[in-house]
Amino acid sequence: MQRILITGAAGDVGSRLTALLKDTYRLRLSDIKAPAVVPAGVDFVPADLADKAAVERAVTGVDGIVHLGGFSVEGPWETILNSNIIGCYNLFEAARLARVRRVVFASSNHAVGFYPRRRRIGIDVPVRPDSRYGVSKAFGEAIGALYAYKHGLRVTCLRIGNVADAPVDRRRLAIWIRPEDLAQLVRIGLEHPDIRYEIFYGVSDNEQAWWDNTAAHRYGYRPEFRAEDFRDAALAAQAKLPSDPVSEWYQGGMFCSDEYDGGEPATY
Ligand code: 15L
Numbered sequence: 001m002q003r004i005l006i007t008g009a010a011g012d013v014g015s016r017l018t019a020l021l022k023d024t025y026r027l028r029l030s031d032i033k034a035p036a037v038v039p040a041g042v043d044f045v046p047a048d049l050a051d052k053a054a055v056e057r058a059v060t061g062v063d064g065i066v067h068l069g070g071f072s073v074e075g076p077w078e079t080i081l082n083s084n085i086i087g088c089y090n091l092f093e094a095a096r097l098a099r100v101r102r103v104v105f106a107s108s109n110h111a112v113g114f115y116p117r118r119r120r121i122g123i124d125v126p127v128r129p130d131s132r133y134g135v136s137k138a139f140g141e142a143i144g145a146l147y148a149y150k151h152g153l154r155v156t157c158l159r160i161g162n163v164a165d166a167p168v169d170r171r172r173l174a175i176w177i178r179p180e181d182l183a184q185l186v187r188i189g190l191e192h193p194d195i196r197y198e199i200f201y202g203v204s205d206n207e208q209a210w211w212d213n214t215a216a217h218r219y220g221y222r223p224e225f226r227a228e229d230f231r232d233a234a235l236a237a238q239a240k241l242p243s244d245p246v247s248e249w250y251q252g253g254m255f256c257s258d259e260y261d262g263g264e265p266a267t268y
Contacts, residue, residue, distance in 0.1 A: 001024075001025060001026050002025050002026070002063040002064055002190065002191075003025070003026045003028065003061060003062045003063050003064075004021070004025040004026070004027055004028070004062060004063065004064045004065070004066060004190065005027075005028045005029075005030060005045075005058060005059055005062040005064070005065045005066070006018060006021075006027060006028070006029050006030070006065075006066045006068060007030045007031065007047070007049065007058070007065065007066070007067050007068055007069030007070075007091065008030075008031055008067070008068035008069035008070060008072075008106070009029035009030055009031045009035050009044075009068070010029075010031035010032075010033055010034065010035040010036070011031070011068060011072065012163070013068055013072075013106070013160075013163050013179070013182070014029070014031065014035065014068050015035055015036070015037065016163070016179040016182075017066065017068070017179065017182065017183055017186060018035065018037075018039065018042070019039075020179060020180065020183040021183060021186070021187075022039050022041075022042060024187070025064075025190070026041075027039075027042045027043075028042070028043040028044070028045060028058070028062060029042060029043065029044045029045070030044070030045045030046065030047045030058040030069070031046070031047075031069065032046065032047070032048050033046070034046070045057060045058045049069050049070060049082075049083055049086070049087025049088070049090055049091060050082040050083065050086050050087055050090070051090075052090045052093075052094070055087075055090040055091055055094045056094045056097065056098070058094075059091070059094045059095055059098045059100055060098050061098070062098070062100055063100065063101050063102070064100065064101060064102035064103070064104070064190045065091065065095055065100055065102070065103045065104070066104045066106070066186055066189075066190070067088070067091050067103055067104065067105045067106060067140075068106045069083075069087060069091070070083045070084040070087050070088065070136070071083040071084055071133065071136075072133075073133060074131040074132060074133045074255055074258060075132070075133065077132055080132045080133060080135075080136050084133070084136030084137075084139070084140070085136055085139055088105075088136070088139065088140045088143060089143060091103075092143050092144070092146075092147045092153070095147070095153060096147060096151050096153065100153070101153070101154060102153070102154045102155070102156075102189065102190055102195075103144065103147070103153055103154075103155050103156075104155075104156045104158065104185075104186050104189035104190060105140050105141070105144050105155065105156070105157045105158070106158055106160055106202075107137045107138075107140055107141050107157040107158055107159045107160065107199070108133070108134065108137040108159060108160055109159050109160065109161050109162075109175055109201075109202075109211075109251065109252065110129060110130050110131055110133055110134035110137060110252050110255050111127050111128075111129055111134050111137040111138045111141060111159060112125065112127055112128050112129075112134075112159065112251065112252075113128065113129065113130025113131070113134050113250060113251055113252020113253070113255050113256055114128035114129070114130050114250055114251075114252060114256060114266070115128055115210070115250070115251050116249055116250060116251070116265070116266060116267070116268070117171075117174070117210060117248075117249065117250065117251050119210070119268070120209075120210055120211070120212055121210065121211060121212065121251075122211070122212035122214065122215075123159075123199040123200075123201075123212075123215055127141070130250065130252035130255040130256045131252070131255045131256075131258065133255070134252065134255065137159075140157065141157045141199060144157050144197065145197050148196055148197035149196075149197065154189075154195045154196055154197075155195075155196075155197050155198075156185075156188070156189030156195055156197075156198050156199075156200065157197075157198070157199045157200070158182070158185055158186070158189070158199075158200055158201075158202040159199060159200070159201050159202060159211075160177065160182065160202035161174075161175030161176055161177050161201070161202055161203045162175050162176050162177065163177055163178075163179055163182055163202075164176060164178075165178070165179075166230040166233065166234070167206075167227045167230050167234045168234060168237055169234055169237050169238045169241060170234065170235060170238040171248075171251075171253045172227070172234060173206060173208050173227045173228070173230075173231060173234050173235075174203075174206055174208040174209050174210050174227070174251075175203055175206075175209070175210070175211075175251070176203070176204055176206060176227045177202050177203050177204045177223075177225075178204050178223075178224070178225035180224060180225065181202075181203075181204045181205075181223040181224060181225055182202055184221060184222070184223070184224075185200055185202055185216060185221055188200075188216070188219045188220060188221060192219050192220070194219070195219070198215055198219070199215065200213060200215055200216035200219075200221065201213045201216065203223070204223045204224075204225040204226060204227060205223040205224070205225065205226045206226060206227035206228070207226065207227070207228050208227065208228075210251050244257050245265075246260050246265060249265045250265065
C-alpha cells in the first residue's frame with residue numbers, strides 16, 4: 001500500500017479526500033493544526049508550509065503527496081507569498097530531497113480565470129490568472145513542470161473547479177466537482193504508470209463545462225456526477241444573487257471582479 005501525505009488536510013477538501021482515500025493508501029495528514037477528525041491508523045504531522053524544516057519532516061518516508069495546503073482563496077500578497085509561493089517551493093524541494101515519487105498539486109480554475117465563459121479552453125492555453133491566488137496556482141503548475149522534467153518527479157496538476165456536494169449557482173453548474181470524482185483524479189495522479197507531468201481540470205461530467213478535459217479522459221477519468229442533476233436548485237440560488245457583469249462574463253467569477261479596474265472585459 002502506498003504511503004501518501006495529504007497537506008492542507010484540516011480543510012474541507014482535505015477532510016473529504018481523507019475519508020475517501022483512507023482505505024486505499026496509508027495516509028499521513030499535515031496542516032498547521034490537526035484536522036477535526038484523524039481516522040484510526042492515520043498519522044498527523046504538523047507543518048507550516050513556509051517552514052522548510054517542518055515540511056521536510058512531513059514528507060519523510062512517503063511515496064506520494066497530495067498537495068492541498070496553502071491559502072485557498074484570494075488574500076494579501078504576504079499571505080499568498082508565504083503560504084502558496086514559498087510553501088509550494090518548500091514542498092517540491094522537500095519531495096525531491098526525500099525521493100518522493102509523485103505529487104498531485106491542487107491547482108485551481110483561477111489560474112485561467114480571465115478567459116470569458118463563452119470560450120471553451122483546454123490545457124494548452126496560456127495561463128490567465130484572475131488574482132494573486134491564481135498567480136500562485138500558475139506558479140505551482142510551473143514549479144511542478146520543473147521538478148517533473150528536471151528531477152523525474154511525476155506530477156499531476158488539478159485545476160480544480162468548486163468541490164462540493166452540489167453546485168450552488170450558475171457558475172458552479174460549469175465548474176462543480178463532486179469529492180468522489182476529485183478522488184478519482186487524485187488516484188490517477190498517484191497511480192497511473194504513464195504520468196510524467198499532466199494538467200487536468202478538476203470538474204465533474206457537467207454539460208455546461210467550459211473546459212476540454214480530454215487529457216484526464218485519456219488517463220481513464222470517468223466522472224460519475226453531473227451538475228445538471230442539480231440545475232433547478234442552482235439557478236434558484238443564482239436568482240437571489242446581485243448582478244455583477246464582470247464576474248458573470250469571466251470564468252473566474254468574483255475573483256475577476258474583485259479589485260477590477262480593467263475597463264471593458266476582453267471579448268476573446
Ligand atoms: C477555488 O480555487 C477556491 O479554493 C474555492 O474556495 C472556490 O472559491 C473555488 O475556487 C471556485 O472558483 O468556486
